[in-house]
Amino acid sequence: MLISPIILKRYNRxxxxxxxxxxxxxxxxxxxxxxxxxxxxHRGPTDILRALETTISQxxxxxxxxxxxxxxxxxxxxxxxxxxxxxxxxxxKAAHWIRKEHADLFNHREADPIIKVFLPKVSFNEQSExxxxxxxxxxxxxxxxEAQLVxxxxxxxxxxxxxxxxxxxxxxxxxxxxxxxxxxxxIEERWFRQSAKSKEKQRKIWKDNSLAEEIxxxxxxxxxxxxxAMIQGMCKYFQVDKAWHLYQESQEKGxxxxxxxxxxxxxxxxxxxxxxxxxxALVEELLGKMNEAKIKPTLATLNAVLHSLSTMGGGKVxxxxxxxxxxxxxxxxxxxxxxxxxxxxxxxxxxxGPVSTILHDIMPEVENKEHQCLDMSDTxxxxxxxxxxxxxLNDVDLGKRVHxxxxxxxxxxxxxxxxxxxxxxxxxxxxxxxxxxxxEFMQNIYNLLVPNIYVPEPGVMAEVLNQVDxxxxxxxxxxxxxxxxxxxxINRENLIESVLNIIENNKPEDGSKFHEIFAGIAWDxxxxxxxxxxxxxxxxxxxxxxxxxxxxLLLRNKDxxxxxxxxxxxxxxQHTVVGVPKIEALSMYIDSCIENMAPxxxxxxxxxxxxxxxxxVEDLGNKVHKSMxxxxxxxxxxxxxxxxxx
Amino acid sequence: xxxxSRNFEKILLNNVEKSLALSISYSTETKKEVKxxxxxxxxxxVKGKVQPRKPQKQLEALQPRASxxxxxxxxxxxxxxxxxFHPASVPLPVRQGYVEKAAAxxxxxxxxxxxxxxxxxxxxxxxxxxxxxxxxxxCTPWPKGLENEEKCEKHFPIxxxxxxxxxxxxxxxxxxxxxxxxxxxxxxxKLDGRAKDKFIRLVGERYNKETDTVTIVADRCPLKKQxxxxxxxxxxxxxxxxxxxxxxxxxxxxADMEYYYWNNNASKxxxxxxxxxxxxxxPNVQEYSEAVxxxxxxxxxxxxxxxxxxSVRKLxxxxxxxxx
Numbered sequence: 001m002l003i004s005p006i007i008l009k010r011y012n013r014x015x016x017x018x019x020x021x022x023x024x025x026x027x028x029x030x031x032x033x034x035x036x037x038x039x040x041x042h043r044g045p046t047d048i049l050r051a052l053e054t055t056i057s058q059x060x061x062x063x064x065x066x067x068x069x070x071x072x073x074x075x076x077x078x079x080x081x082x083x084x085x086x087x088x089x090x091x092x093k094a095a096h097w098i099r100k101e102h103a104d105l106f107n108h109r110e111a112d113p114i115i116k117v118f119l120p121k122v123s124f125n126e127q128s129e130x131x132x133x134x135x136x137x138x139x140x141x142x143x144x145x146e147a148q149l150v151x152x153x154x155x156x157x158x159x160x161x162x163x164x165x166x167x168x169x170x171x172x173x174x175x176x177x178x179x180x181x182x183x184x185x186x187i188e189e190r191w192f193r194q195s196a197k198s199k200e201k202q203r204k205i206w207k208d209n210s211l212a213e214e215i216x217x218x219x220x221x222x223x224x225x226x227x228x229a230m231i232q233g234m235c236k237y238f239q240v241d242k243a244w245h246l247y248q249e250s251q252e253k254g255x256x257x258x259x260x261x262x263x264x265x266x267x268x269x270x271x272x273x274x275x276x277x278x279x280x281a282l283v284e285e286l287l288g289k290m291n292e293a294k295i296k297p298t299l300a301t302l303n304a305v306l307h308s309l310s311t312m313g314g315g316k317v318x319x320x321x322x323x324x325x326x327x328x329x330x331x332x333x334x335x336x337x338x339x340x341x342x343x344x345x346x347x348x349x350x351x352x353g354p355v356s357t358i359l360h361d362i363m364p365e366v367e368n369k370e371h372q373c374l375d376m377s378d379t380x381x382x383x384x385x386x387x388x389x390x391x392x393l394n395d396v397d398l399g400k401r402v403h404x405x406x407x408x409x410x411x412x413x414x415x416x417x418x419x420x421x422x423x424x425x426x427x428x429x430x431x432x433x434x435x436x437x438x439x440e441f442m443q444n445i446y447n448l449l450v451p452n453i454y455v456p457e458p459g460v461m462a463e464v465l466n467q468v469d470x471x472x473x474x475x476x477x478x479x480x481x482x483x484x485x486x487x488x489x490i491n492r493e494n495l496i497e498s499v500l501n502i503i504e505n506n507k508p509e510d511g512s513k514f515h516e517i518f519a520g521i522a523w524d525x526x527x528x529x530x531x532x533x534x535x536x537x538x539x540x541x542x543x544x545x546x547x548x549x550x551x552x553l554l555l556r557n558k559d560x561x562x563x564x565x566x567x568x569x570x571x572x573x574q575h576t577v578v579g580v581p582k583i584e585a586l587s588m589y590i591d592s593c594i595e596n597m598a599p600x601x602x603x604x605x606x607x608x609x610x611x612x613x614x615x616x617v618e619d620l621g622n623k624v625h626k627s628m629x630x631x632x633x634x635x636x637x638x639x640x641x642x643x644x645x646x
Numbered sequence: 647x648x649x650x651s652r653n654f655e656k657i658l659l660n661n662v663e664k665s666l667a668l669s670i671s672y673s674t675e676t677k678k679e680v681k682x683x684x685x686x687x688x689x690x691x692v693k694g695k696v697q698p699r700k701p702q703k704q705l706e707a708l709q710p711r712a713s714x715x716x717x718x719x720x721x722x723x724x725x726x727x728x729x730x731f732h733p734a735s736v737p738l739p740v741r742q743g744y745v746e747k748a749a750a751x752x753x754x755x756x757x758x759x760x761x762x763x764x765x766x767x768x769x770x771x772x773x774x775x776x777x778x779x780x781x782x783x784x785c786t787p788w789p790k791g792l793e794n795e796e797k798c799e800k801h802f803p804i805x806x807x808x809x810x811x812x813x814x815x816x817x818x819x820x821x822x823x824x825x826x827x828x829x830x831x832x833x834x835x836k837l838d839g840r841a842k843d844k845f846i847r848l849v850g851e852r853y854n855k856e857t858d859t860v861t862i863v864a865d866r867c868p869l870k871k872q873x874x875x876x877x878x879x880x881x882x883x884x885x886x887x888x889x890x891x892x893x894x895x896x897x898x899x900x901a902d903m904e905y906y907y908w909n910n911n912a913s914k915x916x917x918x919x920x921x922x923x924x925x926x927x928x929p930n931v932q933e934y935s936e937a938v939x940x941x942x943x944x945x946x947x948x949x950x951x952x953x954x955x956x957s958v959r960k961l962x963x964x965x966x967x968x969x970x
Contacts (some may be wrong), residue, residue: 035801038786051780055773061711062735073707073733099833111816487707 060448066188076486078389078422078455082192089188096183109150117185124149132161139168144180147172148211166215173212174233177205192418208241224250228261235264240271251289259295262286268305269313280321283308297298299337302329303375306343313348322347328450338414339377341366345384349423359388363401370409379416382406388425396435403428407515425454433463438471450483458492465498474506474514490528491540496528499525504549507556519557522550541578555588560596562588565603571608580612590620600633606641618642710734722773729768731760736767764906803834808870825865826873828881832858837884845888906942908935930960 015158031103075084095172100104100502103120113117124130124139124146130153138146147169151436154161155432161169182189216222216230228249234243247265250257266286273279283305290297305325312318322344326336341362348356371378382402389399406412406424415421425482446464451455455466461484468476481499489495505523508514526547534541554563567589586609593602602624609617624630630638648727661727669747714778715724715737723772733754740752745760756761807827832853846853864877900910908914914925914935923927925935937957941950959966 035789037789041784041786043784048784050783051783052777055722055776057720059720059724061714061719069732069735071710074708076706076708112819115816160879286752486708527775638843 006340025624047502059598060452063452074452076451076455077488078457079488083416084191085188089186092186106116109401111176118384122146124153126153128153130157132165135161135169136165139165141173142172142176142181144172144176148178148341149550151215151219163556163578166225167221167229170212170226173210173215174229175236177233177237178207178210178212190417204238206234206237208239208240216286224255224257227255228258231257231261232264235268238268242267243268244272255535256293256295259290259298259301260296262290263298263300263304266301267307269308276312276317277316279312280317281306293363297329297332297334299334299374302326302334303339303343304348306340307377310343310347312347314353323417328409328532335375336365337378338366338371339375339379339382339604342377342384343382345381349388353496355392357393359385359398363398363405367401367405367630368408371411371414373414379420381415382415383420383424385425386424386431390427390431394431394435396431399428399431402641422454422457425449426457427458427462429454430463433460433467437638438467438473441467442476451486455487458489458495461487461489461492462498465495465502469498469502469505474502474508474518477503481524483526485524490525491532493540496529496540496542497527497546500546500549504552515557517560518564519553522553523559523562526550526603533568539575542580544581547577548585552588555592558592560592560598563592564601567605567608571604574608574611580614583609583614583616586614587616588623594624597628599624599628602628603634603637603641606638610641651752656767699849702917712737721770721777722768725767728764728770729769731763733757733760751956799831799834806874808874824868824870824873825863826870826877827861827863828874828877829861830881832860837885837888840891845884848884848887875903889936913938928961930957933957934961 062069066088067074067081067644069549071589073084074083099120100123103123106118106120107117114207119304122134122141124134130150132154133151135147135154135610137151139374151169153426157529170386210234212230216226221231227246231246231250234240234246243265246259247261264281269279269282269286273282287297287301287305290301293329306322309322309325329336338349344362345359348358358546373379382405385402386399389395389402425441431444432445461480464480468480477499484490484495484499500522503518508518529540531543547570551563554566570581586605590602590605593605606617606621606624609620623640625635625638684895687877693944704768710733712734725734730939731754733756736754738754740754740760742754742763743752743758743947745751752759792801805828808825809828811823835845849862852862863951864873864880867873867876903910903940915932917928917931918925925931934957937954938948941954944950956966
């Protein structure tokens with residue numbers, strides 16, 4: 001009892017060395033007073049870090065930590081975000097490539113303990129001496145093509161492999177469909193990969209006559225595990241008919257398949273049968289078979305059944321069945337995951353079906369809970385729920401509840417990938433912007449999420465601009481305009497149009513500072529479009545009408561010089577500029593020419609007006625004539641343009 | 647004249663060589679140009695048309711995010727860990743660096759001085775408080791019965807010191823982590839005078855007389871546990887050895903003693919013989935024995951000799967001063 005507690009703990013487990021026993025004997029008589037040493041609180045290797053992490057919340061002003069925290073290096077647009085992250089990943093890939101090409105240079109073993117992933121990959125060729133242990137190793141490391149090669153080499157040598165290894169190989173091949181998988185450390189590629197899987201879904205992508213099938217055929221008496229692996233692989237890659245054939249074969253032999261195999265069959269019921277009734281009958285049959293074989297269903301079984309129900313159209317039957325199934329599984333002690341609720345949502349809320357408020361009933365089930373990813377479909381819940389909040393129910397309070405759930409605990413991990421994330425926020429923005437006071441929206445949502453978490457797509461930006469116009473909240477325009485520049489939206493014709501319309505329509509009072517700001521925006525817009533790269537494929541050009549608006553804004557700010565530049569452009573590039581400005585813009589320009597005593601400019605403008613065929617040219621000519629003293633030549637020009645002067 | 651002509655030849659030859667070399671160097675380039683005009687070798691590129699540079703497109707950058715930060719933000723989330731100072735992320739008008747005459751210190755933008763020094767922006771007092779709260783769940787209360795230093799020392803007399811190292815390197819081993827030091831107070835061991843003496847002799851310089859501590863450092867084995875075991879073994883061995891009495895230890899004679907004990911020595915016997923009674927009955931013998939012991943143990947000095955003289959006078963009942 002006398003050695004310091006740490007040492008005691010550390011060494012008690014090790015066999016009591018003589019020193020410790022001796023010391024215990026030596027001093028035990030002295031320890032009269034009772035000492036109570038509390039038990040050590042167990043902690044894992046990363047528990048301290050996790051505890052410290054809980055003290056940190058998200059910082060909306062910072063970019064994601066994968067980017068450098070520097071204004072010049074933080075990507076601002078969606079394209080930029082993707083490019084920066086993928087560039088990093090490309091560097092990683094280059095490093096991988098170098099390591100593969102020059103494997104002999106990376107054999108120094110500095111690390112202790114050795115870090116396996118840093119070592120060069122083991123490579124095999126036709127001459128390599130391989131054993132079953134090698135095969136086991138590559139299967140463990142999920143190296144599909146290596147596994148295929150090693151298996152082939154083993155077979156050529158006439159070496160036998162054990163049943164367990166063969167089973168593992170078959171499972172690997174069925175899981176990956178005989179093709180290599182994206183390595184685990186390419187996180188960004190996973191995150192940014194377009195999840196076009198939903199479109200791929202309906203297609204058979206199982207490789208026929210692949211090594212997996214070869215192995216399967218070569219086995220004389222396939223066991224239930226081998227059947228299960230094959231059925232799962234075929235169902236996963238939609239080789240449905242063969243899977244069903246194998247299933248029947250195994251049933252004839254009286255084999256008991258795994259619950260995963262049944263789940264994968266349940267998932268593809270809609271491929272096996274034509275009508276909904278037959279499909280449901282098949283589901284019931286399969287579940288009955290599971291029951292007969294005394295296989296306990298799992299969450300995967302529940303989700304597979306719900307998945308099949310969600311494909312059975314929008315009638316009343318699938319809806320009631322879905323709830324029944326959930327109830328029954330709950331009775332078995334299987335709690336539905338977020339993915340199950342996702343299937344319920346898509347069963348109930350069809351695009352053309354009646355409005356269903358099922359999400360209101362689902363929310364209490366999932367709210368204020370931290371969810372783990374238990375099924376692949378779990379990542380679909382949030383994006384679908386927000387979609388339903390916006391497009392199906394248009395219920396902003398429900399949307400806020402969904403958003404709160406997303407930010408509860410570590411639930412944000414279930415957002416899926418970048419594609420789902422941006423769709424989620426697109427719906428969230430669309431929902432809140434139309435249902436919240438505009439100021440509140442800007443304060444609490446726009447300023448918080450843009451640009452670090454979400455960069456609005458042009459469509460969302462157009463809606464924001466619409467709301468600005470609707471609410472007359474022009475004070476947000478400078479911010480929105482600089483955001484639009486950053487997000488690379490200035491080549492969008494509709495956005496440019498609506499920005500110009502807003503600042504032209506919302507004329508501020510005389511002497512307001514907004515005149516200057518608006519003129520600044522208009523001039524910036526004009527310049528940016530002028531400076532577009534020469535080689536740009538489809539350049540966006542301002543129309544005559546838009547140029548007129550820019551001119552009006554400049555003239556409202558009493559900026560005659562810049563207005564002259566616009567007028568020159570209109571005059572000189574009559575062939576390329578589409579359309580003509582409104583007569584108001586031109587008359588304003590002439591007024592300002594009179595103010596600034598620029599008769600030749602006024603005449604040039606009059607010439608332009610008459611070229612464009614404005615009937616008002618006569619009045620304008622008279623105005624010029626009256627308010628300005630023109631010399632002989634100018635008078636002659638004027639009469640040439642507008643005819644005899646009064 | 648001859649020499650001149652030779653020289654001339656030489657110069658001519660040289661020139662020819664040069665022009666040859668030039669023409670060779672040009673011949674590889676476009677031949678047409680050479681025909682049209684004679685290009686001058688322009689090594690320093692003094693003259694010639696300056697190619698107009700394309701105006702560089704200005705890089706669009708965000709505003710420093712410090713300007714967007716609300717005043718009531720959660721600083722711990724903005725600066726969660728140690729990192730190099732960055733002006734765009736720190737909303738403080740900090741200045742650092744050499745101060746020019748009549749000027750302010752350089753501000754935070756592009757300031758290498760600020761980036762060089764380690765900063766503690768991630769460990770502000772509220773953050774430390776919060777982190778301590780978060781780590782509390784891993785802490786146990788202080789053991790009962792060990793409230794103060796004395797109690798700890800009484801119940802746990804052995805102190806074991808070893809170090810763990812954490813550094814950024816491919817290997818997580820550090821050779822210094824193997825060293826184990828154990829410390830204990832000698833008084834906490836059960837030893838009698840002789841055994842204590844032997845123990846001190848055995849441990850040698852590892853015993854500190856002033857603090858009464860024995861320190862054993864073990865670093866000869868490659869692993870911490872081995873070194874700990876070895877240190878404990880040493881302690882055990884020394885303890886048992888000091889209790890052992892070897893036959894030759896009995897042979898220790900007066901000449902081998904490291905201290906002078908008056909009781910064991912001839913001086914006592916002669917005093918007893920002189921007075922004819924045991925020392926207990928002799929007055930003032932205590933003072934005399936101490937004076938003799940200190941004189942012999944500490945060596946002669948004027949003070950001790952005087953003191954010795956006085957004690958002898960007292961013992962024999964002589965007057966303090968010789969009467970002349």
